[in-house]
Amino acid sequence: MAISFEHVSYTYQAGTPMATSAVSDVSFAVPDHGYLAIIGHTGSGKSTLIQQLNALLKPTAGEITVDNFTITPKTTNADLKPLRQHVGMVFQFPENQLFEETVRQDIAFGPKNFGMAEADANKLADAMLQTVGLDSSYAERSPFELSGGQMRRVAIAGVLAMRPKVLILDEPTAGLDPQGRQEMMTLFERLHREQGLAIVLVTHQMEDVVQYAEQVAVMRDGRLVKFGTPAEVFSSEKWLRENQLDMPQAAQVAQRLANRGLAWDALPLTADQLADQLAARWPRKGGTHV
Amino acid sequence: MSNFIFGRYLPLNSVVHRLDPRAKLLLSFCYIGLVFMANNPVSYLIIIAFTLGAILASKISLGFFLKGIRPLIWLIVFTVVLQLLFSPVGGHVYFHWAFVNITQFGLVNSGYIFIRFLLIIMMSTLLTLSTQPLDIATGLASLMKPLRWVRVPVDTLAMMLSIALRFVPTLMDEANKIMNAQRARGVDFGEGGLLKQAKSLIPLMVPLFMSAFNRAEDLSTAMEARGYQDSEHRSQYRILTWQRRDTITWIIFVVAFAAILATRRW
Numbered sequence: 001m002a003i004s005f006e007h008v009s010y011t012y013q014a015g016t017p018m019a020t021s022a023v024s025d026v027s028f029a030v031p032d033h034g035y036l037a038i039i040g041h042t043g044s045g046k047s048t049l050i051q052q053l054n055a056l057l058k059p060t061a062g063e064i065t066v067d068n069f070t071i072t073p074k075t076t077n078a079d080l081k082p083l084r085q086h087v088g089m090v091f092q093f094p095e096n097q098l099f100e101e102t103v104r105q106d107i108a109f110g111p112k113n114f115g116m117a118e119a120d121a122n123k124l125a126d127a128m129l130q131t132v133g134l135d136s137s138y139a140e141r142s143p144f145e146l147s148g149g150q151m152r153r154v155a156i157a158g159v160l161a162m163r164p165k166v167l168i169l170d171e172p173t174a175g176l177d178p179q180g181r182q183e184m185m186t187l188f189e190r191l192h193r194e195q196g197l198a199i200v201l202v203t204h205q206m207e208d209v210v211q212y213a214e215q216v217a218v219m220r221d222g223r224l225v226k227f228g229t230p231a232e233v234f235s236s237e238k239w240l241r242e243n244q245l246d247m248p249q250a251a252q253v254a255q256r257l258a259n260r261g262l263a264w265d266a267l268p269l270t271a272d273q274l275a276d277q278l279a280a281r282w283p284r285k286g287g288t289h290v
Numbered sequence: 291m292s293n294f295i296f297g298r299y300l301p302l303n304s305v306v307h308r309l310d311p312r313a314k315l316l317l318s319f320c321y322i323g324l325v326f327m328a329n330n331p332v333s334y335l336i337i338i339a340f341t342l343g344a345i346l347a348s349k350i351s352l353g354f355f356l357k358g359i360r361p362l363i364w365l366i367v368f369t370v371v372l373q374l375l376f377s378p379v380g381g382h383v384y385f386h387w388a389f390v391n392i393t394q395f396g397l398v399n400s401g402y403i404f405i406r407f408l409l410i411i412m413m414s415t416l417l418t419l420s421t422q423p424l425d426i427a428t429g430l431a432s433l434m435k436p437l438r439w440v441r442v443p444v445d446t447l448a449m450m451l452s453i454a455l456r457f458v459p460t461l462m463d464e465a466n467k468i469m470n471a472q473r474a475r476g477v478d479f480g481e482g483g484l485l486k487q488a489k490s491l492i493p494l495m496v497p498l499f500m501s502a503f504n505r506a507e508d509l510s511t512a513m514e515a516r517g518y519q520d521s522e523h524r525s526q527y528r529i530l531t532w533q534r535r536d537t538i539t540w541i542i543f544v545v546a547f548a549a550i551l552a553t554r555r556w
Contacts, residue, residue, distance in 0.1 A: 017300065017302070017351075018300070051470065054474060056470050056473060056474065081476060084473070084474055084475075084476055085476065088474070089471070089474035091467065091470065091471045091474075094471065096464075096467070096468060096471070096497050096500075096501060097468060097471035097472060097475070097493075097497055098497065099492065099493045099496035099497050099500075109475060109493070110475040110476055113475060113476030113477060114476045144500070158475065159474070159475070162475065162476070
């Protein structure tokens with residue numbers, strides 16, 4: 001079991017009059033090299049949940065397992081470094097974490113903190129710059145003179161350079177244009193497929209969820225209300241609406257067609273599935289392939 | 291950072307919370323005068339009773355005040371020890387070495403200093419715990435109004451103050467986020483030697499300043515876009531009204547003050 005939560009609860013400012021429960025009694029498990037999407041309305045506890053995966057927050061109750069690491073309320077700050085290297089974390093608007101003089105130095109910052117020699121870290125930084133789709137001419141530039149999208153790529157390269165086995169993404173595409181969004185998601189998909197990187201994605205983009213995730217966790221008011229495959233989670237539009245979530249766009253179209261009397265074997269969730277299923281229904285005229 | 295109580299607001303509904311911020315601000319200033327007036331056990335008992343009464347009325351648990359004192363404890367201990375060792379000679383001398391004297395006078399005095407520190411910190415903690423920062427700013431601006439006659443730009447100062455106060459929690463949040471992001475990249479804040487600790491602040495301070503400057507620029511653009519002009523006479527959304535509970539509080543304070551003036555050793 002790569003990642004598992006067992007009866008995990010988290011309360012902010014526990015023991016004060018301002019104590020607020022953000023996550024309560026959450027249990028689920030994701031297999032090795034999995035791709036998990038966490039969805040839910042704003043304030044449902046998604047961010048609190050993922051910050052516990054590398055012990056930035058320690059659960060107030062329960063136990064979290066990430067590969068060989070166990071995080072409990074009693075986990076001390078002393079031996080967190082191996083865990084933090086194992087679990088890479090890309091925060092919302094990660095470009096806000098850039099600070100070094102050059103892009104290369106900033107990407108090499110993480111690996112150096114985990115004990116890598118400067119020369120090796122710099123070499124790794126150049127490689128990571130390639131991985132995120134920026135050419136080597138950027139290495140010597142100041143991160144602050146780049147565009148927003150480029151800054152985000154540099155920040156993500158900085159996390160990837162730590163060579164994590166689990167990558168946590170907190171709304172990595174927020175504020176990007178559609179093309180940038182797609183490129184970003186394709187990058188993560190490639191890392192997942194080619195390097196077996198386990199991914200935990202927090203997002204409001206249902207299209208990304210059905211496109212990439214293998215499992216989906218739905219949070220509401222700090223509780224896990226549903227856990228399953230995208231097909232299971234997106235099976236009932238009514239249930240989704242009750243939980244203030246949307247269907248993916250392709251599924252919305254499919255649903256409307258269904259309301260007009262078109263019967264699906266299984267409701268298509270992605271644009272590709274929708275196109276394929278529609279194409280299969282269309283009588284082919286004289287062998288022309290669409 | 292979450293242990294740092296001083297300067298935080300605790301939203302509760304009590305008489306103390308509802309007092310006019312002007313009344314509370316002035317009272318806190320005068321209270322310091324009151325504390326320095328006391329110089330014998332009876333007068334200190336009166337002040338302690340007054341302070342405990344105010345804390346009880348605020349419905350805030352005493353534990354918060356003790357927490358608020360903790361970060362300042364070394365400053366207090368340092369001052370008390372100085373007072374203890376280097377007081378002018380008076381009363382019985384318990385210990386004497388070179389220029390160090392521990393005397394009865396010094397002992398009593400350092401005890402008083404200790405209590406004074408405690409009381410003043412408690413009262414100012416009570417002020418900030420029970421008053422929203424923006425209310426403090428409005429109150430200060432209102433109290434500074436007379437300075438207009440000597441051409442002090444009171445409104446601009448008040449605007450600066452409320453903007454500064456408004457952005458304290460925002461920047462704290464921001465700092466927290468950046469610290470988390472850098473922790474995730476393997477930074478240990480507050481660990482290792484002094485040099486290492488100072489160095490670990492760079493990845494925090496650079497992004498924090500960047501974001502503060504960006505925010506300042508955005509805010510000024512937004513203000514100008516809505517026609518903000520300096521030194522214009524503007525009306526206020528929050529209007530402070532002096533109420534009966536303010537008068538009653540002040541009467542209690544004046545009575546306490548009079549009692550101390552009557553009981554103190556002249």
